[in-house]
Amino acid sequence: MDKAITTAIFIVISLIMALALFNIAYPAIIQGGDAIASMTARSEDRMKSQFTIIHAVGELDHSGWWQDTNGNGRFDVFIWAKNTGSMRISALDQIDLFFGPEGNFTRIPHESEANGSFPNWSWTVENGADWTPTATLRITVHYGLPLSSGRYYTKVTIPNGISDSYFLSM
Numbered sequence: 001m002d003k004a005i006t007t008a009i010f011i012v013i014s015l016i017m018a019l020a021l022f023n024i025a026y027p028a029i030i031q032g033g034d035a036i037a038s039m040t041a042r043s044e045d046r047m048k049s050q051f052t053i054i055h056a057v058g059e060l061d062h063s064g065w066w067q068d069t070n071g072n073g074r075f076d077v078f079i080w081a082k083n084t085g086s087m088r089i090s091a092l093d094q095i096d097l098f099f100g101p102e103g104n105f106t107r108i109p110h111e112s113e114a115n116g117s118f119p120n121w122s123w124t125v126e127n128g129a130d131w132t133p134t135a136t137l138r139i140t141v142h143y144g145l146p147l148s149s150g151r152y153y154t155k156v157t158i159p160n161g162i163s164d165s166y167f168l169s170m
Helices: 002-048
Strands: 051-058 075-083 096-101 104-109 118-126 136-143 151-157 161-170
Touching: 002 161, 051 151, 075 151, 096 136, 104 151
Parallel strands: none
Antiparallel strands: 051 075, 075 136, 096 104, 096 151, 118 136, 151 161
16 A cells, blocks of 8 residues: 555656646747747848948049039038848938048948038938839938048948948048
8 A cells, every 4th residue: 555655646746847847848948949930030131131332432533622513512422332132121210330531430320310410421212212122222421521532441231230341442
């Protein structure tokens, strides 16, 4: 009789332990699966959203004199970027733009963040309403005074972390 009671107690304890282990392990497994699914979705988003800076130029002529090509009275640098991915890139005001002389560049705020101070930047999609695949985005960096001639670095990073950089000489 003692063996039957001991065996029954061990069976009950084993079931309680198995249930406790399941309650601990199951949420961790589900959470791990959710993390993998989220990481896969972000990777897919990053692979589908690609762009390339195709050209950049400042309003200086070949001799280094300022030429106000768009007539706004400010010195501007124009950066063109092509959407080479397979999805629309949105939240363009959230782009991070780094620009400046090689080795001395800084983050340039969007005009909505700059409170009227220079430099700042704005954007225009040149061949569409949205920055869809094959569309070109023109980023205009506004300065109050002309920049000196030299080699300049620009880096554009879209909200999901994809970036491209470009060197230009003025």
